[in-house]
Amino acid sequence: xxxxxxxxxxxxxxxxxxxxxxxxxxxxxxxxxxxxxxxxxxxxxxxxxxxxxxxxxxxxxxxxxxxxxxxxxxxxxxxxxxxxxxxxxxxxxxxxxxxxxxxxxx
Numbered sequence: 512x513x514x515x516x517x518x519x520x521x522x523x524x525x526x527x528x529x530x531x532x533x534x535x536x537x538x539x540x541x542x543x544x545x546x547x548x549x550x551x552x553x554x555x556x557x558x559x560x561x562x563x564x565x566x567x568x569x570x571x572x573x574x575x576x577x578x579x580x581x582x583x584x585x586x587x588x589x590x591x592x593x594x595x596x597x598x599x600x601x602x603x604x605x606x607x608x609x610x611x612x613x614x615x616x617x
Contacts, residue, residue: 513541583610587617 517534521527530537579600586596597607611617 513538580610580613583607584614584616587611 517530517537521530579602582600583596583602586599591599593604593607596602597604600607602610608617
């Protein structure tokens with residue numbers, strides 16, 4: 512493709528003298544630039560995917576924490592003991608108390 516483009520430029524009298532005498536140098540430079548662009552694109556895509564995955568993991572963790580907190584609030588409002596709540600959600604009693612304090616329930 513690149514060779515055809517160079518030939519087209521020469522045939523159209525675009526940089527004819529330079530392209531004729533430096534054809535391989537132009538090809539090498541353009542291939543090098545193309546490789547660098549492809550490497551940069553691949554890097555950008557990898558960084559984007561890593562960021563997306565980290566964001567999704569963080570969102571899932573926050574959603575799970577909110578769901579557990581909601582369960583704690585509902586169980587407390589239904590007069591469950593702190594021990595029963597802690598056992599149900601897999602938290603320590605101190606962790607349950609900490610969650611309840613966020614809504615000033617205890």
